[in-house]
Amino acid sequence: MPQFSAQLHPGRGLGFFALGTSMHDALTRIKAEPLTFPKIELKHDSAEPLKTPTVVELPANGLRFRFDGPEQRLRLIEIIDFTKNHVYVKQANDKERDLVRPESAGEITGPSFRHIYQRFLGPTYAGEYIKQSGVYILSYPGVAFTFPMKESDYDPSKDIISLIPANEVATSMAVFSGESWTEACKTMWTEVLPSVKTYPPFAKTKDASPDEVSLIKIHGGGKLQVFRKWTKNCFWIYLGETTPQQILAELGPPDSIYYKNDQRMFIHKTRGASNTMVRPQGNDLRQDDLTDTDLSSHPASDDSSREETIEDDVDYSGTEERFMNYFYQGFDIMLSTQAEPSVPPPSQTGDKEVPGPPFKSGSANRLVATKLILHGNVPGSYPFNRHRRCRWEIAYLSPPGDEGTRADSETPFSEVEEKLREEWKSVYASEAEAKQKQRGMVLNRGWGDSPGSSIEMLGGWEEGTTGTHPRSTGGKKKYDGTEDSTTTLYGFPGLVFEVLRNGFVSAVTVF
Structure with a gap:
C-alpha cells in the first residue's frame, strides 16, 4: 500500500x-x-x-x-x-x-x-x-x-x-x-x-470554476435566490423563465446531463375520480412532481433513458426534457418546455420585494428551468455522498432576523410541515382536503427495480456499473441494511420533501 x-x-x-x-x-x-x-x-x-x-x-x-x-x-x-x-x-x-x-x-x-x-x-x-x-x-x-x-x-x-x-x-x-x-x-x-x-x-492551479453555492432561498411562486460562498453575490432562478444559457453563465457546465424519459409512475398522473390528464392548477400537489423527484438522477440502465457527461459544448436545442446534474453544487435542474410555476404563497400576495424575471421568454417550445432538486446529503441515507450538501431556506416561512423560527435544511421536517400547513391552509376547501393532498407517499430505495430506488444514483450503481459523471469514483452500490433506504414524500404547493425516518429532509424538489 x-x-x-x-x-x-x-x-x-x-x-x-x-x-x-x-x-x-x-x-x-x-x-x-x-x-x-x-x-x-x-x-x-x-x-x-x-x-x-x-x-x-x-x-x-x-x-x-x-x-x-x-x-x-x-x-x-x-x-x-x-x-x-x-x-x-x-x-x-x-x-x-x-x-x-x-x-x-x-x-x-x-x-x-x-x-x-x-x-x-x-x-x-x-x-x-x-x-x-x-x-x-x-x-x-x-x-x-x-x-x-x-x-x-x-x-x-x-x-x-x-x-x-x-x-x-x-x-x-x-x-x-x-x-x-x-x-x-x-x-x-x-x-x-x-x-x-x-x-x-x-x-497555483488555474481553476475558473465559480464559487460554491452556499444557500438557496425559496421564495415561492417558482422564484429562487441563489447565494455564493465567500461573497455577497447572488442570482435568481425563475422557474418557467430561466434558460439553460443563463444557468451556464452563472454556474458553468453541469457535471452531467440526464435525459428524462421514464413513464413507470405515469399511473399516478391519472389517479382520481375524474380525468386528470390536464395539468393541475398550481394550488394542487401534482403527483408527477413527486415522481420527478426520483428521476433527477435515475440509473440509466434501460433503453428509455440516457446520460451524457459534459466534455464539449452541449446542444440545448430541442424540447426533450433533461436534468442538468450539479453534483459538486448539491442540486439538479430540470429543463423542459415552458410551464407555469406554482402559485405564490398567500403571505406573499402582492409582495414587491421579491423581484420578477427581467424578461419573458418569447417561445413556448424553448427549454427553461422548471424544477430544482436540492440534496441534503444526510449521513446514513441511501444516496449519501452522491451530491454535495445543498443548504436551503424557505424565505416566506423565515422572518428576517428571527433565527429561532427559520424553516431550513437543518430544521426537522415536523416543524417545517407545521408551518407549511398554516401558510397554505387558505388554499384548500377544508381541512380534510388539505390532509388528503399532503399525505405521504412511501419510497424504498433498496429495491433495484423500484422507480424510486435511486433518486440520486445516476449511472446504474445498483447494476454494478461505475459512476458516470466526470469526477465520479465509480464502484458498486448495493443496499446492505446499513443505509436508510425507506423514505417518505410529502407535497405542498411548489414543494416536495423527501423525509428520512429520523425526520430530517433528504431532498426537496421546488417546482
Whole structure:
C-alpha cells in the first residue's frame, strides 16, 4: 500500500485536504485512490446527523477528519498514528523537514518533543493541560500536538521545557484554524473558513470554476435566490423563465446531463375520480412532481433513458426534457418546455420585494428551468455522498432576523410541515382536503427495480456499473441494511420533501 505523504500547512490543511473542504469533495478524492486509502470509516449521530459533527477515519493511514453537521465542511484534521503516514514542512530554502525523522521512524511511534520544538516548528508559548484526559497540548498557530501527562507531573508554575521530557513522544497532531488550540475550540464549528481556492496547493492551479453555492432561498411562486460562498453575490432562478444559457453563465457546465424519459409512475398522473390528464392548477400537489423527484438522477440502465457527461459544448436545442446534474453544487435542474410555476404563497400576495424575471421568454417550445432538486446529503441515507450538501431556506416561512423560527435544511421536517400547513391552509376547501393532498407517499430505495430506488444514483450503481459523471469514483452500490433506504414524500404547493425516518429532509424538489 502506498504511504500517504503530505506537506503540512498550519492553519490551512494537510496535503490536498484543506480546511473548509466539503465532505463530498473529501470523500470523492479519498475514494479515487483506493490503493492509498483502502479503508474508510464514517461515524455520525443517526438521531442528529445535521447538528453534530461527522467523523471520517482512515485507519490504514492513521488519519481522522471531523466535519461540521450543517455545512459538512472540514473543520479538524487529526493524525492519530504517525507511523502510517509521512508529514513534512518546507523551510525558507525549500528544503523538506520531516515530522518523524526517517532515521528514527522505526524506533519510535511519533515525533519527540525535542524534534518538534527544536527542529520541526520551533519555540512556542506555554500550552494547555487537560485534566480530564491527562494530556498536555502543545499549541502553535494552526497546529497542535498532544503529549501524555499525569496530573501529579503538571505544575502551572513550570515552563514547557521543564514539564515535557525531551524524548517524550507526541500521541497525536491536530490541524485547525486559529492562533492556538484554546482559541480555536471556541469557534471551530461556526467560523467562516476562507475559500479553498486560496489554499496554497490549489492556488497555483488555474481553476475558473465559480464559487460554491452556499444557500438557496425559496421564495415561492417558482422564484429562487441563489447565494455564493465567500461573497455577497447572488442570482435568481425563475422557474418557467430561466434558460439553460443563463444557468451556464452563472454556474458553468453541469457535471452531467440526464435525459428524462421514464413513464413507470405515469399511473399516478391519472389517479382520481375524474380525468386528470390536464395539468393541475398550481394550488394542487401534482403527483408527477413527486415522481420527478426520483428521476433527477435515475440509473440509466434501460433503453428509455440516457446520460451524457459534459466534455464539449452541449446542444440545448430541442424540447426533450433533461436534468442538468450539479453534483459538486448539491442540486439538479430540470429543463423542459415552458410551464407555469406554482402559485405564490398567500403571505406573499402582492409582495414587491421579491423581484420578477427581467424578461419573458418569447417561445413556448424553448427549454427553461422548471424544477430544482436540492440534496441534503444526510449521513446514513441511501444516496449519501452522491451530491454535495445543498443548504436551503424557505424565505416566506423565515422572518428576517428571527433565527429561532427559520424553516431550513437543518430544521426537522415536523416543524417545517407545521408551518407549511398554516401558510397554505387558505388554499384548500377544508381541512380534510388539505390532509388528503399532503399525505405521504412511501419510497424504498433498496429495491433495484423500484422507480424510486435511486433518486440520486445516476449511472446504474445498483447494476454494478461505475459512476458516470466526470469526477465520479465509480464502484458498486448495493443496499446492505446499513443505509436508510425507506423514505417518505410529502407535497405542498411548489414543494416536495423527501423525509428520512429520523425526520430530517433528504431532498426537496421546488417546482
